Amino acid sequence: MRIQAIEIKSHEGKGLSMPVSTIDQKVSSVDPYRRLSASQVIAYRNCPRYWYYGWERRLKTPLPPQIIRGNAAEACICRVMRDSPSLHLAEDEDAMSTPLNKDGAPEWDDPSNWPGPRIEPVEKPLRPSDMDSLRIWAHARAQVHFQRCWDEACDDWAANPNRKGTVEDADPDQCLSMVLRGIDLHLQEVEECLNSEDVDVDAWRSGKSRPAWPAPDGFPRDWSSPSHAAYDIGSDMHVVEAWEIARPWFVDPDAASFTQTSTHPGGWFQGEYDLVYRWDGATRIIDIKASVGRGDRSHGYLDQLRMYGWLWWATHERKETVTGLAIWYLGAGDPKDVVMPAVEEMESMDRDLFELYSKIRGSNPSIEECPAEPAPLRRFKDGGVPDGQSVESDTRARCNRCEYAGFCEGSNQEPNLIQMETIQRFGHTWDITPLQAIRTRFSAIGDVSRLTGPDLNEDETVDVRFTMVDGWDRATVRPHRMGGPKRVTRSIKEGSRVRVDNAMPSLWKGQLNLDLDSLSSISPAEEGDEASIVDIETRVSVVGRVWSIDAYPDGASVSRWAITLVDASGSASAVAFKQFIPTAAASISRGDVIGVLNGEVGEWAGRPQIKMGPGTRVVVIDDEA
Numbered sequence: 001m002r003i004q005a006i007e008i009k010s011h012e013g014k015g016l017s018m019p020v021s022t023i024d025q026k027v028s029s030v031d032p033y034r035r036l037s038a039s040q041v042i043a044y045r046n047c048p049r050y051w052y053y054g055w056e057r058r059l060k061t062p063l064p065p066q067i068i069r070g071n072a073a074e075a076c077i078c079r080v081m082r083d084s085p086s087l088h089l090a091e092d093e094d095a096m097s098t099p100l101n102k103d104g105a106p107e108w109d110d111p112s113n114w115p116g117p118r119i120e121p122v123e124k125p126l127r128p129s130d131m132d133s134l135r136i137w138a139h140a141r142a143q144v145h146f147q148r149c150w151d152e153a154c155d156d157w158a159a160n161p162n163r164k165g166t167v168e169d170a171d172p173d174q175c176l177s178m179v180l181r182g183i184d185l186h187l188q189e190v191e192e193c194l195n196s197e198d199v200d201v202d203a204w205r206s207g208k209s210r211p212a213w214p215a216p217d218g219f220p221r222d223w224s225s226p227s228h229a230a231y232d233i234g235s236d237m238h239v240v241e242a243w244e245i246a247r248p249w250f251v252d253p254d255a256a257s258f259t260q261t262s263t264h265p266g267g268w269f270q271g272e273y274d275l276v277y278r279w280d281g282a283t284r285i286i287d288i289k290a291s292v293g294r295g296d297r298s299h300g301y302l303d304q305l306r307m308y309g310w311l312w313w314a315t316h317e318r319k320e321t322v323t324g325l326a327i328w329y330l331g332a333g334d335p336k337d338v339v340m341p342a343v344e345e346m347e348s349m350d351r352d353l354f355e356l357y358s359k360i361r362g363s364n365p366s367i368e369e370c371p372a373e374p375a376p377l378r379r380f381k382d383g384g385v386p387d388g389q390s391v392e393s394d395t396r397a398r399c400n401r402c403e404y405a406g407f408c409e410g411s412n413q414e415p416n417l418i419q420m421e422t423i424q425r426f427g428h429t430w431d432i433t434p435l436q437a438i439r440t441r442f443s444a445i446g447d448v449s450r451l452t453g454p455d456l457n458e459d460e461t462v463d464v465r466f467t468m469v470d471g472w473d474r475a476t477v478r479p480h481r482m483g484g485p486k487r488v489t490r491s492i493k494e495g496s497r498v499r500v501d502n503a504m505p506s507l508w509k510g511q512l513n514l515d516l517d518s519l520s521s522i523s524p525a526e527e528g529d530e531a532s533i534v535d536i537e538t539r540v541s542v543v544g545r546v547w548s549i550d551a552y553p554d555g556a557s558v559s560r561w562a563i564t565l566v567d568a569s570g571s572a573s574a575v576a577f578k579q580f581i582p583t584a585a586a587s588i589s590r591g592d593v594i595g596v597l598n599g600e601v602g603e604w605a606g607r608p609q610i611k612m613g614p615g616t617r618v619v620v621i622d623d624e625a
């Protein structure tokens with residue numbers, strides 16, 4: 001069978017290969033920040049309580065320097081794949097830079113700034129002529145790109161306040177050998193393509209087979225001129241042509257994070273493929289892992305690939321299935337093939353995954369709904385090969401290496417957490433509130449004065465503002481900046497007595513504000529109802545262990561210091577902006593026990609948050625170092 005490359009002019013058509021697929025967020029009821037992902041599914045199946053701490057409580061685990069290896073290796077492999085032996089000599093500087101739109105995604109629809117058309121093709125005698133010389137060229141390109149990729153990955157890791165370890169623990173030589181292994185695996189595809197009888201190379205030479213989602217190659221989407229790599233019509237495929245034809249789709253190395261994802265048509269699941277090969281008319285998805293593939297993670301990776309197979313089917317009208325799934329363990333040998341789920345299995349994955357989404361992302365499960373029940377730890381040998389003994393005999397082996405074991409009831413370890421009722425500082429006794437007991441929402445009753453609105457917005461929230469008057473006390477009631485209330489009594493008018501529930505208080509220049517969001521309401525006050533403005537408590541003092549440092553000012557884009565604290569009761573975040581960042585922040589690290597005294601209560605994304613402002617004191621109680 002000769003594979004006639006399809007002429008594709010629009011990515012809106014049906015039955016097309018779409019390694020990136022988005023949905024119209026305006027017609028979706030799913031919060032894009034609460035979609036399910038393969039990593040969440042794997043975490044939940046490994047232990048529901050582990051998922052709860054990581055995603056519901058958002059207790060980030062430390063970022064080890066090994067992350068540098070993975071990021072640098074993938075970026076370098078992609079940069080080499082984007083290059084072309086008919087546009088770059090082996091030792092040329094990197095001449096590719098993908099133009100991006102305002103969201104950081106490739107500017108596919110504007111053909112003007114793409115680098116490919118401006119590069120003078122390499123003269124034919126100077127191009128690789130066989131697989132051996134192509135391999136030498138590709139390895140040389142890896143050497144050209146590697147240092148930049150390594151430095152960028154080191155900088156990204158070093159800029160993450162949640163990192164753990166030192167950059168010396170990451171080995172660039174090991175990473176480079178993984179890159180070369182990845183390139184060799186790609187060259188196996190190129191060679192298969194070169195030797196294939198089934199590719200209609202003349203159709204490709206004519207320039208009419210460019211896919212709607214092209215592989216990053218420095219050229220715009222609409223580019224129908226014959227390729228710079230094309231040889232004469234009727235001649236055998238040249239090795240340089242095979243490099244071009246076999247190039248898989250991959251995430252553009254210049255694109256911003258999360259701009260190249262695929263979203264389930266229902267909007268509730270999202271994933272991002274590493275490589276999608278399609279030169280042979282079929283679709284094969286590859287995931288790159290900069291590891292040897294040993295141990296329990298290899299089990300989760302099988303699930304991840306199967307979910308990617310299902311996602312491809314779900315995003316292609318359930319008509320197109322991939323023909324291959326594989327993992328490239330760059331520290332091991334051959335690709336690890338993963339069995340593609342059958343259509344019946346994918347139909348049940350659709351149901352099961354949606355059920356899980358509804359449970360853990362469509363709503364907020366309680367800790368009791370996420371039991372501390374770890375799955376057995378699986379055993380795999382190098383290359384993701386199952387061990388003869390498939391699981392560890394200790395059924396709680398997963399807990400021994402779990403970051404949450406220090407406070408999780410399932411670990412059977414003695415909890416090592418902070419529980420204080422008061423502390424003495426600055427000649428004063430401070431009452432300490434357990435983190436889980438921080439109240440972020442209040443009710444208040446009063447008379448309506450200086451009313452603006454109510455006006456119904458397009459998103460069905462209500463724009464309403466007024467001053468609530470209760471004797472001598474006053475509060476400004478207003479919509480929250482992230483979205484206002486939906487439940488507002490129609491009888492509200494100047495002078496009426498109303499009750500505000502679930503309002504978030506804040507103080508600004510001595511003035512109490514009550515912010516209302518979709519969880520808040522305004523209703524007529526009933527006879528005998530009581531909820532005084534004066535009882536609203538906006539200040540709080542807490543003591544906890546620093547679980548993670550989530551943001552640290554960098555003098556450029558980040559101007560806040562944000563941390564997550566844990567104590568025996570739960571967790572909360574604490575944040576300080578600009579001049580309110582305490583001088584102690586520079587010396588506070590993960591594991592320290594600190595007190596935040598006289599902070600302001602708040603809420604951020606459903607979690608209690610303590611804001612540091614004028615009058616807040618931060619004290620280090622136990623320095624872990």
Ligand code: SF4
Nearest residue numbers: 047050399402408410
């Ligand atoms: S310590 Fe064990 S039970 Fe608790 S979250 Fe970790 S793996 Fe799950």
